Amino acid sequence: QVQLQESGPGLVKPSETLSLTCTVSGGSISSDYWSWIRQPPGKGLEYIGYIYYSGTSDYNPSLKSRVTMSVDTSKNQFSLKLTSVTATDTAVYHCARVKDYGDSGWYFDLWGRGTLVTVSS
């Protein structure tokens, strides 16, 4: 079955760029939409953005000026870059698959376990 695995540095310095990759195994990245969601320690969930294999994307307006997502179909991976990070960007970052339920909407039906990224000098 399809599985998602996040990877990337667990520690990033303030003002630098956070870079994460999600590897999709057991299925093709070209068949769905893919998303990043984060969860600060002990807090709730925040949608960051989504991307389609063609490059079509959508970002949360609150993060849009700092976020870039990309897809590498040859590696079955998609990536997140978040620039100018501060301590408030410390969170567990999850990648997820977006499933289209037709008239019932789009939702996240498959998630990676998440990776903790701490922003600290």
Place this chain on the structure above:
Amino acid sequence: EIVLTQSPGTLSLSPGERATLSCRASQSVSSNLLAWYQQRPGQAPGLLIYGASSRATGIPDRFSGSGSGTDFTLTISRLEPEDFAVYYCQQYGSSPKWTFGQGTKVEIK
């Protein structure tokens, strides 16, 4: 932005009891485009309910969702030990495309 407010913050119940979780939206959720997720400690969230009342694949029928407009409810008819977790509601459609509630923790009494 649609803000989702969940209540209560924590629900203390015993196995076998009924759990009723509330999610209230700051404005009407279009076409009932609302979901519920369960997150067990140390795990990623999992989709339970979508479209306000449809169970996701493999979700047991003790979980049910209801509501419309601005008021939605997740009901767990009889709590099993594995149901003690945090539950999030989520709306789809309004910018940002998805927003989540702050969560309700269901803990063992």
